[in-house]
Amino acid sequence: MISQKLILFFLLAALVLSSCSGPEKMTKDQWQQEMNQGTKERDALRIELATLTKEIDSLQVLLATLDKKISSVNDETIAMAGGTKANMHAFDIALRGVETRVNDLSLLTRQDLLKRKGEIEASQTEKDSLAKQKLAALPKYHDRLEALQSKIDGLRPTLAVTNSEGEDTYVVGSWSKNHDCLWNIAKKKNIYANAFLWPKIWQANRKKISNPDKIYRGEKLMIPQPGALTSKEKIALYQYWQQHSHI
Amino acid sequence: MKTIKYFSCLLGLSLFLISCSSGPKVEEVRQLQSIKDETTQLQKEVAIKKGQKSDLQNQVPQKEAKLAQATKDEEATKERLQKMQ
Numbered sequence: 510m511i512s513q514k515l516i517l518f519f520l521l522a523a524l525v526l527s528s529c530s531g532p533e534k535m536t537k538d539q540w541q542q543e544m545n546q547g548t549k550e551r552d553a554l555r556i557e558l559a560t561l562t563k564e565i566d567s568l569q570v571l572l573a574t575l576d577k578k579i580s581s582v583n584d585e586t587i588a589m590a591g592g593t594k595a596n597m598h599a600f601d602i603a604l605r606g607v608e609t610r611v612n613d614l615s616l617l618t619r620q621d622l623l624k625r626k627g628e629i630e631a632s633q634t635e636k637d638s639l640a641k642q643k644l645a646a647l648p649k650y651h652d653r654l655e656a657l658q659s660k661i662d663g664l665r666p667t668l669a670v671t672n673s674e675g676e677d678t679y680v681v682g683s684w685s686k687n688h689d690c691l692w693n694i695a696k697k698k699n700i701y702a703n704a705f706l707w708p709k710i711w712q713a714n715r716k717k718i719s720n721p722d723k724i725y726r727g728e729k730l731m732i733p734q735p736g737a738l739t740s741k742e743k744i745a746l747y748q749y750w751q752q753h754s755h756i
Numbered sequence: 757m758k759t760i761k762y763f764s765c766l767l768g769l770s771l772f773l774i775s776c777s778s779g780p781k782v783e784e785v786r787q788l789q790s791i792k793d794e795t796t797q798l799q800k801e802v803a804i805k806k807g808q809k810s811d812l813q814n815q816v817p818q819k820e821a822k823l824a825q826a827t828k829d830e831e832a833t834k835e836r837l838q839k840m841q
Contacts, residue, residue, distance in 0.1 A: 540780040540788060547791040554798035561805035568812040575819035582826040586833050646836035648829040 677732035
């Protein structure tokens with residue numbers, strides 16, 4: 510009887526264990542359900558992939574068409590200006606030469622620039638000669654030529670402050686337009702680039718300027734060489750501040 | 757004899773229950789796994805294609821702007837050449 514119960518117990522235990530063994534084990538229904546779901550998902554992905562491939566292909570075609578159009582318009586523009594590989598290369602070299610020279614000139618001090626005054630005019634002539642060519646109408650050259658012109662123009666004021674005797678002069682402009690006062694004149698890049706040197710201009714023009722706060726439009730001022738204030742200029746500055754502190 | 761019959765019945769019932777509770781066949785499980793693998797692979801490919809598409813879509817307005825600029829440059833060149841003559 511005991512053995513019967515024992516056997517029965519073991520059989521039931523085996524039954525329970527076999528049915529419960531491993532939670533991962535799926536039933537046929539679960540398998541079917543997962544198969545259906547998986548197949549559905551896979552099919553949807555296949556369709557999506559096919560659609561994406563088609564869209565990518567059409568985008569690539571569109572981009573290739575745009576590239577072709579851009580290239581065609583650029584070629585037309587160059588042809589219009591009579592551009593060839595050879596003449597564009599030569600033009601580019603010539604333009605770069607003038608640009609380099611003007612850049613070098615713009616780095617010089619006023620005195621050094623005055624010594625090489627002729628190069629500014631030579632650069633202007635070369636620039637004008639390049640600007641007359643049909644290639645200059647092309648945007649990439651047109652923009653560079655304009656930039657070059659403004660650089661050359663930037664060098665001219667330095668030459669303008671030198672009179673026929675080789676002395677530096679400056680003609681006072683109006684306050685409304687040029688904001689010219691001794692402080693602002695000394696501050697100009699082509700004068701001293703240092704506003705604190707204004708007493709130099711004052712002292713060099715004592716006959717014209719009795720009151721440094723008052724200079725007049727059209728006055729031609731002597732511009733002494735740049736450098737530290739001399740003792741005479743320092744004294745004049747000291748006296749000027751003393752007078753102003755009393756006011 | 758009675759006990760043997762009793763045990764045989766019990767054994768038969770147990771085997772029947774075990775066989776009923778059993779899952780899909782090995783081949784079927786493989787089939788399911790294969791679909792799952794394919795789905796994973798497709799998901800990766802779709803992600804890559806989506807990236808490609810987005811990249812190409814971004815290029816379109818850039819190229820269009822480039823074309824517009826090229827056309828504008830052509831017009832400007834034409835005008836400058838006319839002024840030169």
